[in-house]
Amino acid sequence: MPSQRNLTFYHAVPSRSGTVHWMLQELGIPFDVKLVDIRGGEGQTPEFLALNPLGKVPTITHGDTVVTEAAAICCYLADLYPEAGLAPALDDPKRGEYLRWLFFSPSTIEPAMIDRVRQYTAEDSSQNSYRDWETLVPILVDFVGKADPWLMGKSFTTVDVVFGSTIRFGCMFGILPKYPEFETYIARIDARPAYQRAQELDAPHFAAAMAG
Ligand SMILES: N[C@@H](CCC(=O)N[C@@H](CS)C(=O)NCC(=O)O)C(=O)O
Structure with missing residues (x-):
């Protein structure tokens, strides 16, 4: 049943909020x-900081509820609209695997990519959420390579939106190697009408950001 509460999406182009925009278009x-x-500097206004004290997008308000963090927002929206079939039900045995990979992106892959770009290597890899780059990348290649055609199997889920956005970003900026497993999977994402719709709607904002 559609939610009666008004949903407001705080967005910037280009940014991580593109992930949430794609999710909204899927729904x-x-x-x-x-x-x-x-x-x-608009993220630092008192009004916006009251919603997200880090002054960051994506942020959503849904009635009086405020949700920040791209993965949390996508998880929230998928659960809010179960009829869209983007998340396994709470009692579905696949729910654990779904949550694992959904949050693998911000908590494990993103810190690894940021350390990689900054050329930071911890002396003790047990201090890294991702252990080390050499261990992590084959895990990503194996997981993405098994997509059939989507990461959770036959059904497209929120894991594809969140994890897929991270893999796409990593390859686009040359942080992740362009393995065929990644490229084949990214081509599937690019063919999705909802992904294309989000890109088209964001295109003028992207052009303005690049010009400015
Ligand atoms: N952990 C947050 C990170 C969000 C984030 O870093 N957003 C950036 C854009 S990609 C931002 O709003 N930056 C503006 C700023 O920090 O002032 C998430 O996953 O949503």
């Missing part, structure tokens, strides 16, 4: 967009 639900000029 095909009504929402209001508020563009936040994060590069111009």
Whole structure:
């Protein structure tokens, strides 16, 4: 049943909020967009900091509920609209695996990619959430290579939106090697109408950001 509470999406292009925009397009639900000029300091206004004290997008408000963090927002939305079939039900045996990979992106892959870009190597890999790059990348290649055609199997889920966005970002910026497993999977993402819709709607904002 559609939610009666108003959904507002705080978005910036380009940014991690692109993941949430894709998710919203997959769900095909009504929402209001508020563009936040994060590069111009709009994330630091008292009004926005009251929603997200880090001053970051993505952020959503759903009625009086505020959700921040891309993966948490996508998880929240998938559970809010179970009829879209983007998340296994709470008692589905696949739920554990779903949550594992959904949160693997921000808690494990992203810190690894950031350390990689900054050329930071911890002396003791047990201090890293991702252990080390050499251990992590084959795990990603194996998981993505087994997509059939989606990461959780036959059904497209929120894991594809969140994990898929991270893999896509990593390959696009040359952080992750362009393994065929990644490229084949990214081509599937690119063919999704909802992904294309989000890109098309964001295109003018992207052009403006690049021009500015
Ligand atoms: N952990 C957050 C990170 C969000 C984040 O870093 N957003 C960036 C854009 S990609 C941002 O809003 N930056 C503006 C700023 O820090 O002022 C998430 O996963 O959603």
